[in-house]
Structures are given as structure tokens and as C-alpha cells.
Amino acid sequence: MREKNIQKIAREVIQLEIRALKNLKNNIKGSFFSLIKTILNCRNGKVIISGVGKSGIIARKWAATFSSTGTPAFFLDASSASHGDMGQITSNDVVILISNSGESQELKNIIQYSSRNKNIKLIGITSKKDSILFRNSDTAFLMPNIREAGPENIVPTSSTTAQLALGDSIAIACMKFKKFTKFDFKRFHPSGSLSIKLRTVSELMVTGKKLPVLNENIKMKKAIRTITKKKLGVLIVRKSNGNTSGIITDGDIKRIAQKYSNFDNLELKKVMTKDPLSVEENTLAASALSLMNTKKITSLCIHKKNKTRKTVGVLHMHDILKANIN
DSSP states (O other), X not given: OOHHHHHHHHHHHHHHHHHHHHHHHHTOSHHHHHHHHHHHTOSXXXXXXXXXXXXXXXXXXXXXXXXXXXXXXXXOOHHHHTTTGGGGOOTTOEEEEEOSSSOOHHHHHHHHHHHHOTTSEEEEEESOTTSHHHHHOSEEEEOOOOOOSSGGGOSSSHHHHHHHHHHHHHHHHHHHHTTOOHHHHHHHOTTSHHHHHTOBGGGTOBOGGGSOEEETTSBHHHHHHXXXXXXXXXXXXXXXXXXXXXXXXXXXXXXXXXXXXXXXXXXHHHHSEESOOEEETTSBHHHHHHHHHHHTOSEEEEESXXXXXXXXXXXXXXXXXXXXXX
């Protein structure tokens, strides 16, 4: 078999699947809106998704994608449903069945069970308008007639690609209607690499009693004891009203000691760096790290909302790097 022939086969498969996706795109009409509306109205129940064979694999993917984007969903094995698992379906649930033919024997019991309860909404995803699934669905989405890739049009390929894309379209549409943000996504993916990237400075900053803070009228002698005790290499300087007025670092102390002979008796306000950089607590840690690198500093003051002079925490570059953020 020649290499060119193999490449030709691959291109033909991909081209057929592209065509399937284009046909699917043309089928996104009023029934798609009804489908989304049904899912969004499911507030007191569950979204349960099932299918058989390759469609069952796609159904698992739908459930996983829905759940990770703010629409809690579960996969129901169609065969197991007829042997006790049907009890997973209860009133107020939305049941989504995926079947290219709409006639899969394993799905018929689920269709019958769902149809008996008026409070269960059945969504059918099929390419056959005269199928049992289409006729018995409360909301039906008609997939386009698709030519499968491969000999004799028998291997589920183009059809499952279209099913996969439809599931992603539904998930993202629901996600946007619910105003599901990247921070919501982060809550559902606490161990993922994206979660690390989305960590905010509030999760890494030093707060409370660990925060090295002194009044600007305090003298350097006491400041050294505080900065040594807190072990952060930085000191936040405040006015009597609680507003941050400056910052002093380990490096600053060394320079001040060399410059002034009366070092111990110097008031902090005389030698501090005034108006230190401060970022809002919901700032991404990655953005804070970028700012530190640009400004060539190792610590940042953290504030809440627009209260830029009320420091609630300190973020050190070491804490960002320790969290594996780069």
C-alpha cells in the first residue's frame, strides 16, 4: 500500500466529517433553542444522558462536558437502565437520548418510562424523523442525514463527530446563558493545570497576624525586630488612619544602614518607599508575577475592590513560584 493512498484515505475521512459538521451547522434552528430552554429550566432535577454503542460513548462525553461547565449531568447506561438503574430517573429530570436511528432497542424502555411521567422532559437527538425516539420526545433535535466515512457507510464516524460537536454547542450555550465564568470553571477543576493558572493573589497572600505592619512614626530599631520576626523580607508602613503609606524591604534596610549614621532612630516615614504598588485581591497570580518581573520587585501589597490604600495582604514572589505558577 502506497503512502499517497493512505494520505488520500485520511483526507477523505476528514472531508466527510467536515461536511457533516457543515450540515449540522445548517440544522441549528428553532429546535436547538427549545432544547437549550428545556435544559436551563431543569432547576429542581437532573440532566441524564444516555445512548447505545458509539452514541453511548458520546453521551458520556456530553455528561462530562455539561458537568464541568455548570450544567450538572449524569450518564445512564442504557442496558443497565432496564435492570434497575431506571430508578436514577425521577420527576423534574431532563432525559437526553442520543441515537442516530432513533430505534435502538435498549433505549425503548427509557423512552417508555420517561413518557409515563409528565414531569420528566425527554429530549431526543436522532437523524430519523419517523423514529420512536423523535415521535415520543418532548423536544427533538433532528440531526442531518450524514454519510459515514469508510466503506459501505456503516461505521459510525461522521455521525459521532456531529453528535460530539452538538454536545459541545449545547454545553457552551448553557454556560453562557448561566454566565459561567473561568472562576466557576476553576472551582470544578481544583487539580487541573487551568486551575493553577487561574489562582488569584488572595489564595497565596500573607494576611492577618502574619502580616508585617507598623505605623510610619515607628523607628527603625523596632522595624528591624518586626521584619526579622515575620520572616517575609518586607514591612508594610501605615498611617494612623490605617492607610498604607509605604513599604520597606530587606534590601532597603541594608542601603539605609549604609547611608545614615543614626539608623536606629530613623522614623519609617523618612526612609520608606512611598506609594507601593498594590493589586486587587482577585488579580490572577500569574498577572501579579508578570508585574513583579516588569517592575523588578519581589513583593506586592494586596487590597480589596477599589480600596487601594487599605492593604489586606502581602504577596511574595516566592509564594507564587512555590505554587508552580509561571
